[in-house]
Amino acid sequence: MTGRHPLVGALSAVALTFLLGPILLVVGVAFTAGDTIEFPPRGLSLRWFAQALSYGPFLEALRTSLLVAMAGTVLALALGLPVALALGRGGARSRGAIGTLFTLPVVVPELVLGYALFQILMVTFRVSAFGALLAGHTVLLLPYAVRVTGSSLAQADRSLEEAARGLGAGGWATFTRVTLPVIAPGVAAACVLSLVTSFNNVPLSLLLNGPGTTTLPVAMLHHVEFAFDPLVAAVCTLLLVLAVAVMLVTERLAGFTDVFARQEADRWRP
Amino acid sequence: MWRRRTTGLLLAPGLAVLALVFLYPVAVTLVAAPAGVDDGGLADRLGALAADEHIWRAAARTVRVAALVTALCLLLGLPVGFLISRSPPRRRAVLLALAVFPLLLSTVVRTYSWLVILGRTGLLSRALTGLGLTERPTQLLYTETAVVIGLTQLFTPLVIITAYGAFAHVHPDLEAAARGLGASAGSAFRRVALPLALPGVLVGATLVFAGAVTAFTTPLLLGGTRTPTLATLLYDYANVTVDWSSAAAVALVMTVVVLAAGALAARVPAKAAPS
Incomplete structure (x- = not known):
């Protein structure tokens, strides 16, 4: 077994430490009693957590982030x-081309999309910053929604739908009572993936700025640029806890690594 | 033919939004001049491009950084992907979850940790002076090296995931056969497992390269204004100096680089794949 070779194990240990070590370091920084970003921390306290949870700009940004992510x-x-239904079940002739069209928003750099929406939606058509932000996030999430529900549809047993139709169910009844329950894990996976992708996005929110469009990552970014206190370390730690919760919930719903690993690897595939 | 009508009705809203909020804005921004904006379109953009040395320097840095990051991610990610593919199911699930977990975190969170490590009073600088290797505090922050380190950490999971998928399709018996025929563990990996997994690994490498070319948060936080990449330069032109012609020119260069990488990757695996 070449997989048991000590060199593979050693290199893997180095890689995983490099990957996860720095993230854990931030947790240590967050518990400091001191005023600067420092590791090892100077004394232990929860003061930065208390401050993070009562810091107005972050709370407001969190509200914006959640609102944009959910909407x-x-x-x-x-x-x-x-779209996934039409591509998977419909009779469209140009399915391949349309499928490819819907992968484009993740291929074009997010910063370019953000800049384009800023120019066209905000400057030319005078759409509000929040409207442009929501439109941008929607279009960014669209490829994930189409592909994840689409692969779920492709795996679903078509004969169930045909049986329902044969027994007299209409198109809508077949969809809501047969297709949708069957692909529910795929829909749940698409939801989690979309929420995480939107919540973590920086470029769109940064370029489409206006009243009420500062999201949490952007607020953190601005704070880091000007202040050197451990406030952001505390927020990072709280987000880490949230990510663990998301991981456990996703594992229950549809298999955590299935959802995230496959989707990241297949990003560009129609 | 109600079926075709239904299909059309299902596709229409999605296509309309895609056209209005994505295709039209991006196309106009990249190649035409939007109305009401002081910008003469593609000709102006190419003019701005030719004249602007900043853009070329940033483009060169971006490609250099992305290539280095891709190589480092492969170096770190390949062994982990291989190890995961050859682990028993339980350990495989845990290792894979550990490798995928960082993808749940915002790039701001993942980059922030490097401020703690690479700053002038950071962990690394103090460790170096503590060990007597350097006399003065080392400032690694706001250098190209810092950007490379940060991006490598950001994108290694992509290589792990794709390499795992690729190695999982290479049957371990093939390596065992090579070993039985006298190959060392190293050459069984190099000459049997790796070539068979190469197409999948190249997909991962492309994702990393494209990601590194377009990455924004990490070069902004770790590179600062002294080491601009295409992404931070675009932000600078769009938001700080408000030079829209140049911003669009940078956007064009960035898009072309990413699409070229994607097109290249789409062709290479087909040739590299074993027939």
Whole structure:
């Protein structure tokens, strides 16, 4: 077994330490009693957590982030699921081309998309910053919604739907009572993936700035640029806890590594 | 033919939004001049490009950094992907979860840790002076090296995931056969497992390269204004100096680099794949 070779094990240990060590370091910094970003921390305290949870700009940004992530996810699924259905079950001739079209938003650099939306939506068409931000997130999440629900549809047993139709169910009844329950794990996976992708996005929110469009990552970024206190370390630690929770919930819903590993690797595939 | 009509109705809203909020804005921004903006379109953009040395220097740095990051990610990610593919199911699940977990965190969170490590009073600088290797505090922050380190950490999971998938499709018996025929563990890996997994590994490398070319948060935080990449330069032109012609020119260069990498990757695996 070449997989048991000590060199493979040693290199892997180095890689995983490099990957996860720095993230854990931030947790240590967050518990400092001192005023600067420092590791090992100077004394232990929870003061930066208390401050993070009562810091107005971060709380407001968190509200914006959650609002955009949830609205964007709902919109992307509302638009994407029908597309996936049409591509998977419909008789469209140019399925391949349309499928490719819907992967484009993740291929074009996010910063370019953000800049384009800023120019066209905000400057030319005078759309509000929040409207442009929501539109940008929706279009960014659309590829995930189409592909994740699409692969779920491809795996679903078509004969169930045909049986329902044969027994007299209409198109809508077949969809809501047979197709949707069957692909529910795929829809759940698409939701989690969309929420995480939107919540973590920086370029769109940074370029489409206006009243009420500062999201949490952007607020953290601005804070880091000007202050050297451990406030952001505390927020990072809280987000780490949130990510662990998301991981456990996703594992229950659809298999954590299935959802995230496969989707990241297949990003560009229609 | 109600079926075709239904299909059309299902596709219409998605296509309309895609066209209005993505295709039209991106196309206009990249190649035409949007109305009401002081910008003469593609000709102006190419003019700005030719004249602007900043853009070329940033482009060269971006490609250099991305190539280095891709190589380092392969170096770190390949062994882990291989190890995971050859682990028993339980350990495989745990290792894979550990490798994928960072993808749940914002780039701001993942980059922030490097401020703690690489700063003038950071962990690394104090360790170096503590060991007597350097006399003065070392400032690694705001250098190209810092950007490379940060991006490598950001994108290694992509190589691990794709390499794992590729190695999982290479049957371990093939390596065992090579060993039985007298190959060392190293050459069984190099001459049997790796070539068979290469197409999948190249997909991962492309994702890393494209990601590194377009990455924004990490070069902004770790590179600062002294080492601009295409991404931070675009942000600078769009938001700070408000030079829209140049911003669009940078956007064009960045998009072309990414699409070229994607197109190249789409062709290479087909040739590299064993027939």
